[in-house]
Amino acid sequence: MQLKVPDAMKADETVLLRIVDVAATGKAASSSGTAPGGPDEDGPGGSRRSRRAPRPSPLARLGAVAPGPARLVARAASGARRLRPRYPHADRTGWRRWVPSGRQWLGAALTFTGLTFVLLGSAYAATDIPENLNSYATQQDNVYFWSDGTPMARTGWVRRQAMPLKDIPEDVRGAVLAAENASFYSDPGISLSGLSRAVWRTLGQGETQGGSTITQQYVKNVYLNQDRSVGRKFTEAMLALKLDNQMSKDDILQGYLNTSWFGRGTYGIQRAAQAYYGKDVGELDASEAAFLASLLKGAALYDPSLSGANHDRAVERWSWILDRMVDTGTLTKAERARYTQFPEPLKRAPGFDTGRQSDYLVELAAQYAKKAARLSDREFDLGGYQIYTTFDRKQESALIDAVSKARKQARKDDPAKAKSLHFGASSVATDGRILAVHGGPDHRKQGYNESNATTVPAGSAFLPFVYAAALEHGVHTTRGGAAVEVTPQTLYDGDDGIAVRTPEGPYWDRGGKQVTSHNDGGKSYGRIGLGRALALSVNTPFMQLGMDTGLDTVRDTAQRAGLLSSSFGPQVPAMSLGSATPSAIRMASGYATFAAGGKHVEPYSVARITRNGSRVPLAKPATRRAVRTSVAETVQSALTDAFRTAHPGAVTNAPVAGKAGTTQNDTAAWYVGTANSVSTAVVAYRIDLGKSLEPLPLKGIAGSPGNSVPYRIWSGARGIG
Numbered sequence: 001m002q003l004k005v006p007d008a009m010k011a012d013e014t015v016l017l018r019i020v021d022v023a024a025t026g027k028a029a030s031s032s033g034t035a036p037g038g039p040d041e042d043g044p045g046g047s048r049r050s051r052r053a054p055r056p057s058p059l060a061r062l063g064a065v066a067p068g069p070a071r072l073v074a075r076a077a078s079g080a081r082r083l084r085p086r087y088p089h090a091d092r093t094g095w096r097r098w099v100p101s102g103r104q105w106l107g108a109a110l111t112f113t114g115l116t117f118v119l120l121g122s123a124y125a126a127t128d129i130p131e132n133l134n135s136y137a138t139q140q141d142n143v144y145f146w147s148d149g150t151p152m153a154r155t156g157w158v159r160r161q162a163m164p165l166k167d168i169p170e171d172v173r174g175a176v177l178a179a180e181n182a183s184f185y186s187d188p189g190i191s192l193s194g195l196s197r198a199v200w201r202t203l204g205q206g207e208t209q210g211g212s213t214i215t216q217q218y219v220k221n222v223y224l225n226q227d228r229s230v231g232r233k234f235t236e237a238m239l240a241l242k243l244d245n246q247m248s249k250d251d252i253l254q255g256y257l258n259t260s261w262f263g264r265g266t267y268g269i270q271r272a273a274q275a276y277y278g279k280d281v282g283e284l285d286a287s288e289a290a291f292l293a294s295l296l297k298g299a300a301l302y303d304p305s306l307s308g309a310n311h312d313r314a315v316e317r318w319s320w321i322l323d324r325m326v327d328t329g330t331l332t333k334a335e336r337a338r339y340t341q342f343p344e345p346l347k348r349a350p351g352f353d354t355g356r357q358s359d360y361l362v363e364l365a366a367q368y369a370k371k372a373a374r375l376s377d378r379e380f381d382l383g384g385y386q387i388y389t390t391f392d393r394k395q396e397s398a399l400i401d402a403v404s405k406a407r408k409q410a411r412k413d414d415p416a417k418a419k420s421l422h423f424g425a426s427s428v429a430t431d432g433r434i435l436a437v438h439g440g441p442d443h444r445k446q447g448y449n450e451s452n453a454t455t456v457p458a459g460s461a462f463l464p465f466v467y468a469a470a471l472e473h474g475v476h477t478t479r480g481g482a483a484v485e486v487t488p489q490t491l492y493d494g495d496d497g498i499a500v501r502t503p504e505g506p507y508w509d510r511g512g513k514q515v516t517s518h519n520d521g522g523k524s525y526g527r528i529g530l531g532r533a534l535a536l537s538v539n540t541p542f543m544q545l546g547m548d549t550g551l552d553t554v555r556d557t558a559q560r561a562g563l564l565s566s567s568f569g570p571q572v573p574a575m576s577l578g579s580a581t582p583s584a585i586r587m588a589s590g591y592a593t594f595a596a597g598g599k600h601v602e603p604y605s606v607a608r609i610t611r612n613g614s615r616v617p618l619a620k621p622a623t624r625r626a627v628r629t630s631v632a633e634t635v636q637s638a639l640t641d642a643f644r645t646a647h648p649g650a651v652t653n654a655p656v657a658g659k660a661g662t663t664q665n666d667t668a669a670w671y672v673g674t675a676n677s678v679s680t681a682v683v684a685y686r687i688d689l690g691k692s693l694e695p696l697p698l699k700g701i702a703g704s705p706g707n708s709v710p711y712r713i714w715s716g717a718r719g720i721g
Contacts, residue, residue, distance in 0.1 A: 005080040006074060012132065087350050124151070142385045143674025144362055146393045147435075149608070153362045155265075163270045165254040168281055172269065174330030175289035176257065179321045180296055181214040190216060190237045215240040250376040256519025263299020267380040276345035281308040284524070286331060286627035288714050292320040300377075305347050315342045348447065357400050360449050361605075365389045368605045372618045386610045389435035394677075395717070399425055399436040402716030406684075406709050410701055420686040424450035424584040425713060427680040430592045432601030432621050434585060435678060436717070445449050446689075454567050454581045456668035456685045456695050460520075461587065461661025462558070462578030464594065464635050466542045467534050469557035471631040475548035479503040488634060494542035495524040500543055500573045507547065507573060514572050517543035520662055520705060531634075535641035537659060537705075539577055546576025560626040562589035562600050575635050578661065584681040592679035594639065595657065598632030600624055636674075646706060652720050667695035669702035675718050682710040682717075 016104075088097040100108070104498035144153045156708055168193050177184055190213055212220070219239045237303070243252065262272035272292050273281040284292070294302045296315040322339055325331040369387050370380050403423050410418040425438040437451035474483030499508045500515045508514045518539040519525070533541040546554050551571040558580070567582045568575070582590070585603055592599040602621040609616040639657035643650070646660065658673015672681040686696040703709045714720075 001439070011345055027138065038568050081399050095274065095632065106164050110451075115338075142366075142380070142383050143385060144365055145388045146431075147388075147390055149388070150393070152389065152391065152393075153358045155362060156365075161283060162258045163254075165250050165257070168254075168257060169284060169289070170268060171286040171325075171330065172281060172284055172292070173253065173323055174325055175286065175293040176269075176296070177214075178255075178324035178328045178330060179290075179293040179317075179720075180217070182324070184214050184253065185310060187213055188241060188244055190240050190244075200449050213240065214256050215244050215252050218259065219250055219263075221259040222255065245597060256369060260296055261299070261378055261381070262295045263303050263377075265377075267381075269719045277343075278346055281613075284327065285343075286335065287318075287322070287343045290325070290339075291318045291343055291345065293321050294318055296703065304345060318342055321437070322683070332663065340449075346364070356443070357396070357437075357439060359443035359581050359642060359695065360437060360451070362450060363393050363439075363443075364434070364437065365391075365605045366451065369609055372604070372606060373609055373616050374619070384611050385605055385616070388610075390429075390435060390605050390607050391437075392427075392435040395427055396436040398719065399427060399438055399713075399717040400678075402713045403438045403598045407711050410709070414701050417686065417699065420688045420696060421682055421684065422450055422455075422687060423682065423710075423713065424455075425680070425682040425717070426451040426583075426585040426588045426715065427678050428585065428588040428592050428594035430601075430674075430677045430679070432589070432623075433607075434603050434605045437585065451584045454564075454583050455687070455693075456683065457581050457663050458587060458664035459580035459661040459668055459670060460537050460539060460578060460582060461659065461670040461672050462576070463534055463537065463539075463680075464639060464659070465531060465558040465563070465590065466546045466554050466563060466576045468561065468594070468631055468635050469554045470545050470549045471634055472557060472627045473549060473553050475545065476550070477503065478546060486530065486545075488638065489529045489582040491527045491529055492533065492544060494519070494526055494528035494533060494538045494541050496522045496540065498540050502547060502549055507552060509572075513684075517577070517665065518574070531641070532639045534635075534638040534659070535663075537642065543573055543576045547573060551575055557627065558590065560600060560624060561593040562586055562603070562626075578663065584683055587683075588679045588681035591658070591674055591681070593626050594632045594635045595674040595677060596632070596681060597629045598625060598627040600626040611713055641671070647715075649713075650715070655717075656720065658714070660711060662705055666697045666699070669708050669710050671708060671714045673714060673718075675720065680714050680717055684708075684710050684711045 041197045092099075142155045143151060144155070148604075166257070181187070216237065258268040260269070261267055262269070262275070264272075264275040266275045267274045269292065270281045271286075272295065273279055273284055276292065277284065277288055291314065294314055297317070300306070302310060302314045302317060304314045322336055326333055326336045358625070362375045365387055368566045369375065370377065390490070397471060403425060405420070407418070408422065411422050422440070423438055425436075426433055426434065427436040437449070439449040439451050440446040470486040474485050476483055486521070496519045497516050499519055509515055519539050520537070525533070525536070525540075528536075528538060528541060530541060530545065551573075554576060555565075555568055555571065558568075558694065563582045563586050567580045567586070569579055569581075572579075604616065604621040609618060627635075638658050639659055640655060642659040644658050650656070652675065653678045656673060656675045658671065658675075659667070661670030661672065668683055668685045670681065670683045674680075684698065684702040686698055686701070687693060688696065701709075703712070
């Protein structure tokens, strides 16, 4: 039934009446028990049953009461249906059914962004800045102790001195900002682009790199460790944001300049200025400041004193920083134009050295401590370590006094030659402890340790290693034949000038010349037993013995006894007569192996390390069997005979073994011997450091083989009359 309404009524009212009419019709149909469309057949036998009319939707019922809200709800429902994801898409085919729509991508992006902001906000709120600002950034001194526990030296001399920002020149600040973070005063403490790059590199290549503002670097310096991970980077960013809100930019910059590491054991711009230029930070000019700023990228890469490549990198970055200072307004172009020459820093930091011998001991112990404790230079320079060395105060004093006495006498006897005279000396116990060393005349004037220098050949002091190799492995007189046992009574030709032979005949050098061996003074001894040949230091038998044993076997035995592979040159017959250039420490260690029954312990200078009361783990010195006990005892017996033969009137309170060592070109004089389970090696040589590193002939200044200066030093240090 169509209800007619006056034309004046609105269309909405007509719709309303229609809705009501449908509802009424539904009710009528429901009350009559039949559907609006008439009777319905259902079930077997054609029985009739009524169907109830569908119930109006909530929207319809709402429309019956309030047409305005219904219209709004209808529109919202329609929009919701359009936004509702239809996945997989029924109106697409193939793989396109599974491709999200633009609306779905947008929804996911909005959801992710919202969750990210919630998580970041929560992390920021949960981040607390440690109360003690500098609790992890305070550098301490390292203290060294003698073997008896008494203090020996203290390094660091307060290697960081906090400087107020007002005392740091504008050019210095400007150089650092230009190099590290030009937007420091305007950024929020972090760099989003830099963080993104760092995270990308971490995920892609396993390391974080770059991307840090000065605030972030300051946070890392004083609160965090140097771990390179995404987690540490995230914590750093949160702390930087919060710190930037709680501290002034000037305070952050001041803290950064006072806690950053500049290499050479220095923290802070003040100590860096002293280490590299020998002046206070207030005296630096813009050019020097630009170089120091370059070190913030890594002193190991930009300290020019470390390598030529470092120097090239330093010059390039120094120039770039000065150009950046012009870009940032710190320098004018006219000021920049004045700096054309790279400001070369000092070759060495004025550090801890005082010129005393203890500085050589400290240098030796520091090198060993970092290696054995697996500490980086930066960790060690942070300080706070107590290093208990193996150095014996009394033995060190006796060794230094003996060298000083010899040096004084040399200056009196021959002042000209004495100027270029050097002494290297070291005492090593049979258990590997380095008890004493003489490093040189003055640590401030000489940059290397003579006891640890591989400068001159060992000469005839090397013969015991050849003897030990032959006793241990035997000799081969025919090619491919079985090894023949060697004893102290085995005879060899001791004449001067004899030809060196192989199983096939004479040995010829590359120049086509037959190789011969010679004794000191050209003396000949005829057929001589090996034990007596060692006692008398006869060269010619051992040059042939090395060939018969095998030069590779001789070299291996010497290395197992304590000499370093780096001290050996070509494997030629001259190797048996001491062409290797071991240090005094290594020669003393090698002879200690024979005194220890053939057991070698790598020489070491640090017994233990603590830090803030806690023990620092140290790698134990390597121990190995170099030769059989019987072999070591045989060598030691020959060395005892050598000492008694050369010094029959010496007064000793314990068994002493040792021998002198000379070189055929007269460039070095050695004495190496053991007494009371301590082996001491002394070498004298001449080098004019101002002209060349090539050794010069001694020309008698080191004494005679029977009464050499090295022996006098050795006997004085060991208390042997």
